[in-house]
Amino acid sequence: MKKFIIGISAIFVVLLVVFISFSIAPKNSVDEKVVVFWTLQMNDFTPYMTDVIAKFEYEHPDIKIKWVDVPFSEGEKRTLAAILSNNPPSLVNLNPDFSGLLAQKGALKEIPEEKLAQFNKHLLKSLEVDGKFYAVPWYATSAVTIYNKDLLAKAGFQMPPLTYEHYGMYAKDVKEKTGSYIFMPTITENDTMLKILNKSGINSPYKLASKDSVEIFNFYRNLYKQKLIPEESVTQTHREALEKYMSGSIVTLQAGANFLNMVKENAPSVYKKTDVAPQVTGKLGQYDFSMMNFVIPKKAKNQDAALEFALYITNEENQLALAKLTSILATNEKVLQNDFYNKYDDKDLIAKARVFSAKQLYKIEPVLKTQKSQKEVNTVINTAVQMILLDNVETKNVLSSAAKKWAKLNY
Numbered sequence: 001m002k003k004f005i006i007g008i009s010a011i012f013v014v015l016l017v018v019f020i021s022f023s024i025a026p027k028n029s030v031d032e033k034v035v036v037f038w039t040l041q042m043n044d045f046t047p048y049m050t051d052v053i054a055k056f057e058y059e060h061p062d063i064k065i066k067w068v069d070v071p072f073s074e075g076e077k078r079t080l081a082a083i084l085s086n087n088p089p090s091l092v093n094l095n096p097d098f099s100g101l102l103a104q105k106g107a108l109k110e111i112p113e114e115k116l117a118q119f120n121k122h123l124l125k126s127l128e129v130d131g132k133f134y135a136v137p138w139y140a141t142s143a144v145t146i147y148n149k150d151l152l153a154k155a156g157f158q159m160p161p162l163t164y165e166h167y168g169m170y171a172k173d174v175k176e177k178t179g180s181y182i183f184m185p186t187i188t189e190n191d192t193m194l195k196i197l198n199k200s201g202i203n204s205p206y207k208l209a210s211k212d213s214v215e216i217f218n219f220y221r222n223l224y225k226q227k228l229i230p231e232e233s234v235t236q237t238h239r240e241a242l243e244k245y246m247s248g249s250i251v252t253l254q255a256g257a258n259f260l261n262m263v264k265e266n267a268p269s270v271y272k273k274t275d276v277a278p279q280v281t282g283k284l285g286q287y288d289f290s291m292m293n294f295v296i297p298k299k300a301k302n303q304d305a306a307l308e309f310a311l312y313i314t315n316e317e318n319q320l321a322l323a324k325l326t327s328i329l330a331t332n333e334k335v336l337q338n339d340f341y342n343k344y345d346d347k348d349l350i351a352k353a354r355v356f357s358a359k360q361l362y363k364i365e366p367v368l369k370t371q372k373s374q375k376e377v378n379t380v381i382n383t384a385v386q387m388i389l390l391d392n393v394e395t396k397n398v399l400s401s402a403a404k405k406w407a408k409l410n411y
Contacts (some may be wrong), residue, residue, distance in 0.1 A: 033302040034064045035309055036089040038079070040292070041072040048325055056312050063305045079297075083107050088297035090306035096127055096135065099295050100370040103134040109296040109303050110134055115311065120333045123291060126367040135293040136310040137331035139322065142289040142357040142364075145277040146245065146259060147252040148270065151178045160252055160277045164196070167280070168219060171228040174251055183252045184230045184244055187220060188382040189237045191374070198368040199282025205406035209399040212283070217388050217395050224389045234386050246270055254279060257353035258327040276353045279360060287360035291331070329358055336361065373409040380405045 042049055053065045068089070070078055076098050082088040083102070094102075102108050111133045116124055119137050127135045147160040155174040161167045167182055174182040187193050197203065202213045223229045230249070232240060238255060245253040246267035253259070257276075264271045279287050294310040296303050312318065319330040320338060327350065330336055341358035344351035371377045384402040388395050 032064050033062060033305040034066055035091055035302050035306045036066045036068065036300075037091045037306075037309065038068050038070050038075075038089045039093040040070055040075045042093075043069050045322070045325060048322060052313055052318050052321075056309055060305075060308065063302075063309070065309060083297050083299070086299055088300050090296065090300045090302050091310055092295050092297065093138065093292060094135075094295055096291055096293055097370045097374055099127075099135045099293055100129055101372075101374070102295065102297075103129040103132075104372070107298055108134040109298050109300070109307075111136065111296070111307065115307065118311070118315065118333060119331050120336055120361055122361060122364050123289075123331050126291070126364065127293065135295050136307070136314060138292045138294055138314055139319075139326075139328040140289050140291040140331055140361060141256045141258075141327075141329060142287055142360040143254045143256055143279050144353045144356045144360075145252055145279060146255055146263070146353075147275060147277065148245070148248065148273050149275050150273040151180055151248065151251045154178050155251070160275075161280055162278065163281055164199075164216075164219065168223065171223055172226075175228055178251065180248060181228065181230055181244075181250045183254070184236070184241045184250050185220060185233050186237050186241055187385050188234050191368070191378050191381075193381050193385055194378065195288050195368055196282065198366065199284055199286060199288075201284055201366070203366065203368060205403040205410065208403040208406060209396060213399060214395050217385070217399065220385070221388050221395065234389050256327065257350055257357055260350050260353055261327070271349075274349065276349060276356060278356050284366070286363050286365060289329075289361060289364050327354065329354075329361060371410065376409050377406055380409070 039049070049067060053067060057063065057065060075094060079088070079092055079094060079098070079102075099108070113133055116133060116136065123137050123140060124133070127133055127137060145160050145162075151174070152158070152160060155170070155177045157170060157173070161170055161182065171182045174180060185192075187196070194203075197208075197213060197216060200212050200216060202208065202210065202216070207213060220229070220233075224231075224233065230244070241250065241253055242255065242259055242262060244250045246263055248270065260271070260274070260276070263274060281287065296306045296310075300306065314332055316332055316334045319332040319335045320340065322328065323330050323335065323340060330341070335341070336358055341355060344355045346352070380402050384398050387393055387398050
């Protein structure tokens with residue numbers, strides 16, 4: 001009998017220990033929601049990212065953020081592979097072009113518009129896909145005109161070009177009096193030419209062979225034939241354009257404020273002669289911009305938690321903190337109204353560029369919308385550019401043929 005009682009007591013103790021263990025064990029395995037969060041090349045800002053994540057998890061004890069930083073060049077490939085495998089991350093940092101394509105394919109969660117009230121309405125509108133939203137804007141950039149004051153003055157000009165038309169007016173004097181070029185248009189880099197056309201309202205295949213379009217292509221053709229822009233304008237990118245600016249080979253550069261840091265570090269003597277002005281405009285007077293956003297794959301786990309975190313990392317406090325670490329532009333409207341984006345000391349060139357860039361976000365429409373076959377459309381346009389500048393062909397004929405190819409890609 002005594003042995004029986006001891007046995008029962010032992011079983012009771014074991015059960016009690018198990019019960020207590022379950023009671024005090026972390027709720028991780030049962031209640032915790034894990035948000036797998038992918039960013040693109042944000043490792044340089046690890047302290048900022050880990051701090052935001054830690055604060056969010058403290059305020060939301062039932063949500064765990066698992067952060068994975070992906071190399072920029074692999075973002076689209078990995079995201080597509082994850083979506084096709086039916087096990088995508090909960091929240092992904094992508095560019096709007098690829099996000100738009102995924103939305104068109106029905107691969108993303110729709111985000112209610114009322115959840116996006118904190119953002120700049122112009123940037124937000126650019127993310128619309130068939131009147132709906134599938135992305136949360138994170139940060140933006142908008143190029144400014146970086147220019148060499150000394151070379152410009154040597155050519156007889158006090159102000160830099162503010163329009164493409166001004167470029168044509170400055171080009172000859174600058175070349176003759178300084179030996180440098182007024183600029184190097186990297187017109188076959190990605191969708192550069194499409195953005196230039198969009199600034200004059202040319203944003204579809206049906207307008208590509210129009211009179212205005214022909215004039216724009218002939219503008220660059222004439223500059224090229226007269227050797228008033230570098231021969232490399234039809235092959236090189238903005239990285240090579242930066243090198244030319246730092247060497248004094250070109251007088252102006254269309255680039256983001258972050259490029260000023262590169263000039264300052266690598267060509268300090270040129271930086272001392274540098275100033276900034278607003279981005280050049282076309283007939284419509286609007287500005288270009290780039291943006292990064294967050295999307296939630298439709299098959300992702302813990303979608304509500306993912307959206308909660310996306311809105312947290314883009315709130316006023318967290319966006320302003322990131323802005324002060326980088327040269328990016330916030331997307332949160334309250335942050336854009338902060339003095340950080342509205343005041344600058346004349347001696348602080350980077351702050352001046354930041355203020356110019358931020359103000360440009362209020363005049364970005366009409367936005368160039370992503371095409372269904374964007375890379376192929378880029379190839380069609382860029383091939384037309386090369387033919388018109390390099391070959392003895394009729395501009396109108398080349399554009400008519402390109403317009404037909406572009407139209408076919410849309411269907």
